[in-house]
Amino acid sequence: MSKVDDTQAVRALAATDPEFLDAHLAQLDPVPLLLVYTHLSGDESLLEAFQPHIKGAWSFEVDVPDALFAELRARTIAVFKDYARDERPLPPAPDMDRLQRMCDVAVGQNVPSEYLPMVLEELNFDQTDAKSVRWRKPVPAERLAQFHVLVVGLGYSGLAMAIKLKEAGIPFTVIEKNDDVGGTWYENTYPGVAVDTPNHFYSYSFRASSEWDHYFALGPEVINYIRTVYAESGIAEHVRFEQEVTRATWNESEAKWEVSIRRADGSEYSLSANAFVSGTGLLNRPSIPAIAGLDTFEGPKFHSAQWDHDVDLTAKNVVQIGTGASGMQIAPQIAPKVGHLTIFQRSPHWARKNPLLFAQVSDGVKWGLEHVPFYTKWWRFQLLYATSDGMLPTLRKDPDWPEPETSLNAANKLIREQLIEHMRSELKGDEALLAKVTPAFPPYGKRMLRDGNWFQTLTRDNVELVTSGIDRVTPSGVIDRDGVEHPADVIILATGFKAQAPLYPMEIIGRAGSIRDHWGDDNPRAHLGITVPDFPNLFILYGPGTNGGHGGSAVFNSECQVRYTMMALRELIERDAASLDVRRAPFDDYQQVFDAEHAQLVWTHPGVNNWYRNKDGRVVTNSPWRLSHYRNLTADFKAEDYDIKAAKVSA
Ligand SMILES: Cc1cc2nc3c(=O)[nH]c(=O)nc-3n(C[C@H](O)[C@H](O)[C@H](O)COP(=O)(O)OP(=O)(O)OC[C@H]3O[C@@H](n4cnc5c(N)ncnc54)[C@H](O)[C@@H]3O)c2cc1C
Numbered sequence: 001m002s003k004v005d006d007t008q009a010v011r012a013l014a015a016t017d018p019e020f021l022d023a024h025l026a027q028l029d030p031v032p033l034l035l036v037y038t039h040l041s042g043d044e045s046l047l048e049a050f051q052p053h054i055k056g057a058w059s060f061e062v063d064v065p066d067a068l069f070a071e072l073r074a075r076t077i078a079v080f081k082d083y084a085r086d087e088r089p090l091p092p093a094p095d096m097d098r099l100q101r102m103c104d105v106a107v108g109q110n111v112p113s114e115y116l117p118m119v120l121e122e123l124n125f126d127q128t129d130a131k132s133v134r135w136r137k138p139v140p141a142e143r144l145a146q147f148h149v150l151v152v153g154l155g156y157s158g159l160a161m162a163i164k165l166k167e168a169g170i171p172f173t174v175i176e177k178n179d180d181v182g183g184t185w186y187e188n189t190y191p192g193v194a195v196d197t198p199n200h201f202y203s204y205s206f207r208a209s210s211e212w213d214h215y216f217a218l219g220p221e222v223i224n225y226i227r228t229v230y231a232e233s234g235i236a237e238h239v240r241f242e243q244e245v246t247r248a249t250w251n252e253s254e255a256k257w258e259v260s261i262r263r264a265d266g267s268e269y270s271l272s273a274n275a276f277v278s279g280t281g282l283l284n285r286p287s288i289p290a291i292a293g294l295d296t297f298e299g300p301k302f303h304s305a306q307w308d309h310d311v312d313l314t315a316k317n318v319v320q321i322g323t324g325a326s327g328m329q330i331a332p333q334i335a336p337k338v339g340h341l342t343i344f345q346r347s348p349h350w351a352r353k354n355p356l357l358f359a360q361v362s363d364g365v366k367w368g369l370e371h372v373p374f375y376t377k378w379w380r381f382q383l384l385y386a387t388s389d390g391m392l393p394t395l396r397k398d399p400d401w402p403e404p405e406t407s408l409n410a411a412n413k414l415i416r417e418q419l420i421e422h423m424r425s426e427l428k429g430d431e432a433l434l435a436k437v438t439p440a441f442p443p444y445g446k447r448m449l450r451d452g453n454w455f456q457t458l459t460r461d462n463v464e465l466v467t468s469g470i471d472r473v474t475p476s477g478v479i480d481r482d483g484v485e486h487p488a489d490v491i492i493l494a495t496g497f498k499a500q501a502p503l504y505p506m507e508i509i510g511r512a513g514s515i516r517d518h519w520g521d522d523n524p525r526a527h528l529g530i531t532v533p534d535f536p537n538l539f540i541l542y543g544p545g546t547n548g549g550h551g552g553s554a555v556f557n558s559e560c561q562v563r564y565t566m567m568a569l570r571e572l573i574e575r576d577a578a579s580l581d582v583r584r585a586p587f588d589d590y591q592q593v594f595d596a597e598h599a600q601l602v603w604t605h606p607g608v609n610n611w612y613r614n615k616d617g618r619v620v621t622n623s624p625w626r627l628s629h630y631r632n633l634t635a636d637f638k639a640e641d642y643d644i645k646a647a648k649v650s651a
Contacts, residue, residue, distance in 0.1 A: 005127075006090055006127065006373035006374065007083075007089060007090050009371060009372070009373045010040070010080050010083045010084065010090065010373055011083070011084045012371070013077075013080045013371065013372070014080040014081045014083065014084030014085075015084065018077055021077055021080075022073050022074075022077065024364055024367050024368065025073045025076065025077070025368070025372075026069070026070075026073060026364075027362055027364025027365060027367075027368070028364065028365060028368040028372070028375065029059045029062070029365075029379065030050070030062060030064045030069050030072060031050070031054060031059070031062055031105075031106055031378075031382060032106075032375050032378035032379040032382065033072060033073070033076060033368075033372070033375065034046055034047070034050050034072055034105070034106075035102050035106055035374070035378040036076065036372060036373065036374050036375055036378065037072060037075060037076045037079060038094075038098075038102055039091065039094055039102070039125075039374060040076075040079045040080075040083065040090065040091065041075065041079045042091065042094075042098075043075070044098065044101065046068075046071070046072055046075070047101060047102065047105045049068055049071075050064060050068065050072075050105060051105050053065070053068070054105060054106070054107075054108045055108050056107065056108045056109075056386065056390070057106065057107035057108065057382045057383070057385040057386035057390055058354075058356075058382075058386045059356070059382075060355045060356070061108065090125075090373070091125075092125060092126060093120055093123070093125035093126065094125075096113075096116055099116055099119060099120070100113060100116065103115060103116070103119060103381070106378065106381065106382055106385075107382060107385045107386070107390060109390065111385070112626070112628070114626070114628050114629060114632060115389075115626075115628040117628075117631075117632065117635070118627070118628045118631045118632070119381060121631075121635075122205055122377060122380065122381060122384075123374060123377045123378070123381070124377065125374075129206070131205065131206065131559070131563060132164070132167060132206075133164070133168065133563060133566035133567050133570055135168070135570065135574065136570070136574060137574060139573055139574060143573060143576060144169055144170060144171065144573065145171065147170060147171060147274050147275075147569075147572075147573055148171050148172065148173070148272075148273045148274055148275075149165055149170055149171070149172040149173075149273055149274065149275045149276075149277060149569065150172070150173055150174075150175065150245075150248075150257065150259055150271060150273035150275070150276050150277070151165070151172055151173070151174045151175070151277045151279055152174075152175050152176075152245045152276075152277070152278050152279060152280050152506070153174075153175075153176060153177075153183060153278065153279035153280040153281060153284075154174050154176040154178075154181045154182070154183065154230075154239060154241075154279070155181075155182060155183020155184055155185070155186075155226075155279060155281050155284075156183060156184070156185075156204075156226065156554065156555050156558055157183075157279040157281070157541035157542050157554075157558040157561070157562070158174055158176070158183070158277075158279030158541070159181060159226065159229065159230060159233070159235075159279075160204060160541075160555075160558055160559055160562045161277055161279055161541060161562050161565065162174050162233070162235045162238060162239075163206075163229075163233045163235065164562050164563075164566050165566075165569075166233065166234065166235050166238070168566065168569075168570075170569060170573070172238055173238055173239075173240065173271065173273070174235070174238055174239045174240065175240050175243050175244070175245050175259075175261055176239060176240070176241050176242075176243070177242070177243065177244040178241065178242070179241050179242050180227075180241065181226055181227060181230040181239075182222075182223045182226045182227065183279075183281055183284065184281060184283060184284070185219055185222040185223040185226055186223055186226075187284070187305050187306070188219060188304065188305050188307075188326070189219060189307050189309070190304045190305075190307040190326060190329070190330050191307075191329075191330060191333035191334055192218075192329040192330055192332060192333035192452065193218065193219035193326070193329060194216055194217065194218045194219060194329060194452070195216050195217055195222060196216065196325065196447075196449060196450045197216075197387055197551065197552065197553045197554075198215045198216055198356070198383045198387065199212045199214070199215065199216070199217045199221070199222070199225070200212060200215070200369075200376065200379060200380055200383055201380050201383035201384050201387060201553050201556070202222075202553040202554075202555055203225060203555060204229065204555060204559065205380075205556070205559060206559075207229050207232075208369075208376045208377070208380070209225055209228075210366050210367075210369035210370035210376065211366065212225075212361055213360055213361055214358070214359070214360055214361060215356040215357075215359055215361060216354070216356065216357050216358075216450070240261075242263070242264040243261050243262065243263050243264070244261065244262045245259055245260070245261055245262075245506055246260045246261070246262050246268070246505075246506060246507065247259070247260040247506060247507040247508075247509070248260070248276050248506065248507075248508050248509070248538075249509040250509065250510050250511060250535065250536060250537075250538075251272070252511060254272070255274070255536070255537070255578035255579045255645070255647075256272045256273060256274055257272065257273050257274075257275070257276040257537065257538070258270055258271075258272050259271045259272065259273060259276065274537060274572070275537040275538075275539065275565075275569060275572070276537060276538050276539070277538075277539045277540075277541065277565060278502075278503055278506075278538070278539070278540045278541060278543070279541045279542070279558075280502070280503060280506070281542055282497070282499050282502060282542050282546075282547055282554075282621060283496075283497040283499060284497060285497055285498045285501075285504055285505070286303040286304075286305050286306065286493075286495070286496075286497055286498075287495055287496050287497050287498045287499075288303065288493060288495060289321070289493075289495050291321075291470055291472065291473055292471070292472040292473065293472040293473035293474060294473045294491075296473065296474065296475050297473050297474070297475060297476075297488070297491055298475040298476060299476070299488060299489045299490050299491065300489075300490050300491075301490065301491035301492075301493065302491075302492065302493065303493045303494075303495065304322075304326040304327070304330060304492065304493065304494040304495075305326075305497070311490055313334055313337055313338050313490060314337050314338070315337075315338065315339040316338055316339055316489040316490055317338070317339055317340045317342075317477075317486075317487045317488050317489045317490075318334065318338045318339075318340070318341050318342070318488065318489065318490045318491075318492060319341075319342045319343075319344065319477070319478050319486055319488040319490070319491045319492070320334075320341060320342070320343045320344070320491075320492045320494055321344045321470070321478075321491065321492065321493050321494060321495055322344070322345075322346070322493065322494030322495045322496065323343060323344075323345040323346075323348065323349060323494070324349060324446075324449075324494060324495075324496055325447065325449055326494045326496075327343070327494035328349065328351060328449050328450075328451075328452070328454045329452060330492065330494055331343060331454065331457050331458075331463070332452055332453040332454055332456070332457040335457045335460055335462065335463050336460075338462065339462065340462050340463075340464070340487075341460075341462060341463045341464070342463075342464050342466060342478070342486040342488070343458075343463065343464070343465050343466065344466050344469075344470055344478070344480075345436070345437075345465055345466070345467050346469070347439065347609065347610075348436065348437045348438060348439045349439065349446055349449050350419055350439055350443045350444070350445075350446070350448055350449065351419075351448070351449040351450060351451040351454055351455070352419065352422070352448055352449070352450060352451060353422055353450075353451045354450055357450055357451075357452055358452070384552070384553070384556070384627060387551040387552060387553070388548060388550055388551035388552030388553075388626075388627055389550075389552070389626045389627055389628065391415075391444075391550065391551070392550050392626055393411070394408070394409065394411040394412045394415060394444070395408065395412065395444050395550055395601050395602040396408065396409065396600055396601060396602075397409070397600055397601070397602070397605070398410075404605075405440070405607060406440065406441075406442060406607075407442045407443070408442045408602055408605070412442050412443055412444075412602075415443045415444075416442065416443050419443060420434070420438060422451070422455075423437060423438065423455055426451070426455035426456050426459075427455055427458065427459055428459055430459060433458060433459070433465065436465055436467050437455065437458065437465070440607050441602075441605055441607035441608045442602055442605060442607070442608075443602075444549070444550060444602050445602050445603065445605055445607065445608035445610070446549075446608070446610045446612075447548075447549055447550075447551070448550075448551065464486075466480050466484075466486065468480045468481040468482045469481040471483070473491070476488065478491070496611055497611075499547070499611050499612075499621050500521070500522040500524065500611065500614055500620055500621065501519075501521065501522065501524070502524050502540060502542075502543055502544055503515060503524075503540070508535065508538070510532070510534045510535035510536070510538070511534040511535070511536065511581075512534045515532065515535065518532065518534070522614035522615060522620065523614055523616070523618065523620060524543070524544035524545075524620055525544055525545075525587075525591055525620075526540055526543045526544045526545070527582045527586060527587045527590050527641070528561075528564065528590060528630075528633055528634055529543040529544050529545045529546035529557075529561065529623070530543055530561050530564055530565065530634075531568075531581075531582040531587075531642075532582065532587075533581060533582050533583070533584050533587050534581065535581070536579035536580060536581040536645075537572070537579050537580065537581075539561070539564075539565040539568065540561075541558050541561045541562065541565070542554060542557065542558055542561070543561070544620055544621070545594055545619070545620060545621065545622065545623055545624075546561070546623050546630075547612075547621045547622050547623060548622070548623060548627075549603055549612060549621075549622035549623070552627050556627055556631075557623065557627070557630060560630055560631050560634040560635075561634065563634065563635070564634040564637060567636075567637035568580060568637050568642075570637075571637060571639055571642075571644065572644075575644065575646075576646075576647050577644050577645060577646055577647060578645045578646060578647045579644070579645045580639075580642040580643065580644045580645075581642060581643045581645075582641060582642055582643075583641055583642060583643055586638070586641040594624060595618065595619075597624035597625070598618075598619045598622075598624045601624050603619045603622055603624075604617070604619060
């Protein structure tokens with residue numbers, strides 16, 4: 001995973017045998033290579049030639065004639081040689097006009113100009129790593145030594161935070177309840193657990209890997225990546241595993257958080273910290289539905305995130321409750337081995353086939369990711385667009401649309417039709433089953449899932465989909481609302497997480513009481529999803545309203561939140577201030593634009609009932625923003641949005 005300097009990389013390529021080089025470049029995706037060529041050469045002529053052959057941002061939406069691709073490779077090799085011969089440095093970033101044209105061609109549609117600052121930053125053309133927060137003036141060592149940050153959780157978010165704190169030299173401690181790093185990817189070990197965001201995007205921007213074996217990794221590959229980053233990061237001495245934060249109380253006179261921590265043996269101690277950063281995740285605490293009789297079941301039963309690998313499912317009668325993201329991954333894996341699988345579906349989900357879902361990354365592509373400068377980053381940009389923002393406009397309600405119950409606009413209707421066609425063919429024409437699995441709500445009303453043979457699984461002789469609901473569980477089975485008993489040796493609860501109560505079950509007490517008093521059971525609100533009035537120096541990663549409902553990568557959003565938090569800490573430390581607390585006006589303004597934006601999007605559609613909305617119908621988990629917009633909102637820390645209090649003057 002080493003990262004060589006881009007100039008050196010070009011020189012090394014120029015010195016490579018041209019036949020070998022051409023054979024390797026031929027295995028790459030043409031579009032990122034086109035962008036590499038255009039940037040290095042400044043020659044835009046191939047952009048035009050490629051444009052008609054690029055229909056979308058996914059590689060399978062590109063069909064470039066062989067001769068044109070060969071021309072691109074020949075020109076790219078010639079450019080490598082020019083640079084090496086003249087010993088020229090690589091060019092700066094393309095100017096904005098050219099960058100816009102490159103982005104438009106890369107994804108087959110007009111990319112909003114608000115994207116360009118993000119693209120520049122992600123591509124890191126000048127290798128300055130603009131995403132890192134740097135000190136603006138010298139900070140005395142004593143000031144830094146007095147400051148302490150407490151980070152809770154060591155999943156993707158907490159780890160990013162810890163790495164950036166270490167980079168900046170800010171003292172910190174991480175408390176993690178598990179005995180290992182990884183969060184989601186450590187805890188979820190169920191059969192088939194996998195990403196639905198391609199890994200080359202669902203990974204840290206500051207730590208690209210050319211070693212992913214799959215485009216969509218299974219859990220073990222993801223946890224290996226996180227463990228590798230952790231091992232390289234050198235933060236181990238700051239981490240306390242198998243300890244859980246139970247409570248944090250703001251001490252106004254000291255301007256510190258007093259944090260209670262429970263060890264594995266049940267004993268407790270406390271730590272104080274100037275800043276408290278929660279990386280406890282949105283999908284970490286399993287949600288177990290209140291089903292009558294569940295406790296009376298005599299066989300094994302477990303939540304998908306707490307899979308019991310000692311239970312052998314072979315030839316057993318298994319009941320799976322839930323057909324969300326985890327449920328859809330589990331059933332295709334276990335159905336071939338169980339005796340009978342009964343699946344209880346509360347409401348159906350839309351799911352899409354992706355040709356890359358089970359595909360392996362070839363050695364040729366891995367070579368390109370490792371050796372061709374900027375190739376990985378252009379590819380990452382395409383994935384970012386393909387998996388999220390490219391389709392966000394199709395999730396906007398058209399007020400004049402005549403079929404608002406089932407779709408939002410013409411593009412959304414087209415997607416609906418394509419999805420139904422896909423289901424119909426997978427279900428082999430079983431119209432009764434099709435009716436059961438077709439959501440009444442528009443596509444994307446719940447996160448679009450990936451069809452990893454889910455629909456085919458439902459057609460198996462040993463699989464039954466029950467949609468009437470659960471009446472009760474008995475010691476030996478589950479009785480549905482039609483009174484039919486489904487025998488069960490094992491019950492799997494694929495029932496999701498307590499997503500509407502971020503920070504749960506920690507008790508967080510700020511200037512004016514508990515955070516639960518502010519949020520109630522299910523109405524969490526935070527400025528940019530990160531800070532809350534009256535909770536000074538508290539920062540939430542993957543907080544309220546930051547989940548990517550239209551796709552995208554939670555890691556991307558976390559990195560935005562980490563940068564914002566780092567800028568806030570810089571403000572505190574450089575000013576020698578004690579606390580910063582978000583002001584009510586910017587907080588309220590943000591809630592207003594957040595709610596107003598959601599009012600126009602699919603998640604507030606009356607037919608959509610899901611874990612994104614609280615009991616009053618407000619969307620509390622999802623971000624309504626394009627990734628680029630959220631990046632732009634969080635790329636600057638506006639000190640004027642905060643009450644910043646000077647340090648306590650010591651007596
Ligand atoms: C099966 C599954 C698949 C997913 N796939 C995708 C995907 O493809 N793309 C995507 O964008 N997102 C996906 N997600 C969402 C995923 O949760 C995020 O992408 C990401 O992993 C969240 O990282 P995190 O560090 O914020 O939280 P988590 O990974 O949830 O980590 C939180 C950590 O905090 C620790 N913790 C919690 N409370 C305490 C406490 N009180 N004291 C101490 N430690 C505590 C936990 O033990 C855990 O280690 C998926 C989620 C699941 C469950």
